[in-house]
Amino acid sequence: MMRKAIGIDLGGTSIYGGLIDEKGNILKRSIRDSQAQQGREKVLERIFQVIDELIEGEKVEAIGIGSPGFIDVNEGKVLSIGGNIKDWAYTDIRGELEKRFKDVPIFVENDANVAAICEAWLGAAKGLHSFIMLTLGTGVGGGIYSQESGIWHGKNYQGAELGHVILYPNGRQCNCGQKGCVEQYISGNALEKTYYEITGRKLKGKDIFKKFSEDEYAKKAVKRYIEDLGTYLISIKNIFDPEAIIIGGGVINSKEYWWNDVVKYYKQNCNNPRGTTILPAKYLNDSGMIGAAKIAFDNI
Numbered sequence: 001m002m003r004k005a006i007g008i009d010l011g012g013t014s015i016y017g018g019l020i021d022e023k024g025n026i027l028k029r030s031i032r033d034s035q036a037q038q039g040r041e042k043v044l045e046r047i048f049q050v051i052d053e054l055i056e057g058e059k060v061e062a063i064g065i066g067s068p069g070f071i072d073v074n075e076g077k078v079l080s081i082g083g084n085i086k087d088w089a090y091t092d093i094r095g096e097l098e099k100r101f102k103d104v105p106i107f108v109e110n111d112a113n114v115a116a117i118c119e120a121w122l123g124a125a126k127g128l129h130s131f132i133m134l135t136l137g138t139g140v141g142g143g144i145y146s147q148e149s150g151i152w153h154g155k156n157y158q159g160a161e162l163g164h165v166i167l168y169p170n171g172r173q174c175n176c177g178q179k180g181c182v183e184q185y186i187s188g189n190a191l192e193k194t195y196y197e198i199t200g201r202k203l204k205g206k207d208i209f210k211k212f213s214e215d216e217y218a219k220k221a222v223k224r225y226i227e228d229l230g231t232y233l234i235s236i237k238n239i240f241d242p243e244a245i246i247i248g249g250g251v252i253n254s255k256e257y258w259w260n261d262v263v264k265y266y267k268q269n270c271n272n273p274r275g276t277t278i279l280p281a282k283y284l285n286d287s288g289m290i291g292a293a294k295i296a297f298d299n300i
């Protein structure tokens, strides 16, 4: 019998949970709105509900959780930054879950890192020497991975915050306190912000991409998006020289409108683009729960 683990992907909008076997097959799913604005207790309650549903009648070896924020993976705790969930900083995720699910080992990792782990295990990065994961969604997440050393956490578990590299000095105010962060220019929200700045009108990111050929303002906003993302890929290549840069997150669902132009921009403007391939993530919405289950299997 193959062993089973539960993988949980906690995001600002939804909690995705899956009962997952050792080959990465999703045997059962459970989803809840995270209702992140209601704060820690409510979010924990929803995580409990998702796990209850998945664990019912099953023998589960371990639970893995991908969470926003700085995560102390040894302690299973959130550190000073809790991402876009209210009061999430300093939540002892492992401690809270252990009270409820006794005898099941619990492992916690940063959400972008579990997405990277999934891609390394089964997805676009399978077998690669090294890669950088960029998730472009509401915000921008990052993961740094090499076969030699696995995920790069940094001394204080604050590494690979690739959304908070500064792209424009004194640029747009970021939620993190800095100005001009990459996240303010290449996330889905950023594209909406650019369009709003140009037109004074609010439009969803995917609609801005769709209007690319008919609306000159949408074209202008998307063009800027492409240049900013392409520019950032060049910086990543020059810092890490990874075998690939894997791009995931919600924005990838509109990739037909921007992908080729971003890769072209990268190739035309990078001093030495060869050696690093730009690839779309394979697992999108499921990557978090699969990667979270993988860390559970790896640690038991």
Ligand SMILES: [Zn+2]
Pocket: 163, 164, 174, 175, 176, 177, 178, 181, 183
């Ligand atoms: Zn920032």
